[in-house]
Each structure stands twice: as structure tokens, then as C-alpha cells.
Amino acid sequence: MDKYPTSPEADFARKQLLLEVSDLRQREKLYQQLRAQDPDDPFQPWNMASMYVQANQKLPEALALLDEADGLFKASVENKQAKIHYSESTLRDVKLRIATMRGDILIRLGKPSEALSVLQPIKDQFTSGYPYYLLGKAFEQTADKRAAIDAYLESVVRPSKDQRRANAALEALWASEKLGSEQDLQRRIEASHRS
Numbered sequence: 001m002d003k004y005p006t007s008p009e010a011d012f013a014r015k016q017l018l019l020e021v022s023d024l025r026q027r028e029k030l031y032q033q034l035r036a037q038d039p040d041d042p043f044q045p046w047n048m049a050s051m052y053v054q055a056n057q058k059l060p061e062a063l064a065l066l067d068e069a070d071g072l073f074k075a076s077v078e079n080k081q082a083k084i085h086y087s088e089s090t091l092r093d094v095k096l097r098i099a100t101m102r103g104d105i106l107i108r109l110g111k112p113s114e115a116l117s118v119l120q121p122i123k124d125q126f127t128s129g130y131p132y133y134l135l136g137k138a139f140e141q142t143a144d145k146r147a148a149i150d151a152y153l154e155s156v157v158r159p160s161k162d163q164r165r166a167n168a169a170l171e172a173l174w175a176s177e178k179l180g181s182e183q184d185l186q187r188r189i190e191a192s193h194r195s
Helices: 008-020 024-037 043-055 059-078 088-108 112-125 129-141 145-156 163-176 182-194
Strands: none
Touching: 008 024, 024 043, 043 059, 043 088, 059 088, 088 112, 088 129, 112 129, 129 145, 129 163, 145 163, 145 182, 163 182
């Protein structure tokens, strides 16, 4: 790969390695090489930000990378000579994913109010339980327990990787707020499932 630093094959190999390697320093080195080859690719900073979040390291850098990715996506729309033009649906999806990741990072950094300012305006676009789980965490950390319960309820009834954690958070909050029995909570979940 180092022998052919500008070949398409070497770039493809770097992209594959970036996803496969687990060492963060190696990922950073590969990321820098990929960025040097294609500085206008918005997916590269987004992927690197995702890797920082996965490792729960360098979260401020991850926020900066998300800002960079967001800017590159916007520039690709505005620039008529851009190599790649993304469809509106792709851009909406990417914008939602970037905002969700930004909310996650802000919660991890202990900034739940800032996370709410990112997540609440896009709440009507949530389709899976994960963003609702993040919204619930942000509400809970800002002491808005009722809003947290509502968000956790939405997370519990929608498929996501965080369904179990959302359920545990909902049960704990329901009990701590003394809102009723476990059966009452189950009825509320079932009612939310139907609506």
C-alpha cells in the first residue's frame, strides 16, 4: 500500500483497513492518508468521528469532524462542479445521523442541554429507537423526568440496538418517580405500541 500511495487500489485497501483495524492510532494514520487523497469526501470525517465515538475517546475531535463532514455535504450540494451529488433523501438521512451522533457525543461530554438543542428540533424525523434513547438520556440528565419517560417509551417500542438499555432506564425512572406498578408501566408500553 505504501508503494502505491496514489493508486485506486491503495485507496480502496486503506478504506477497508480503516474499517477493520481496531487500533485507534492506525485508524488515524489511515484516515489522514485518505483525507490527503480526497479532501472533499464527507464520509471520511464522519467515519473517523464514528470511530472516536465507538472508542469513547477524543470526543471533542469527533464533534469537529462532524462539523467538517456536515460542511462538506453542504458544499457538495452547493458546488455544481462537485464530483458527487447526493440525493435529497441521502442528505436528509446523513444530516439526521450526524445530528444523532452529535447528540450522543454531547451527552457523553456532560452537556445534555446542548444535546437537547440538537435532538429536539429533529425529533419528528426519528424512525428507530436509538435517537429516542439519547433524547431520554438528555432529558433525564436535565432533570425533566416526565419527558425522559416519554422518550424512553418511544425507544422501547421501536427497534434499536439500545432497546434493552432504554427499557432498563424506563423501568428505573418509572420506579423512582413512583408512577405506578410494573403492570401499569407494561400497560403504558402496550398502549404506546398500538399508537
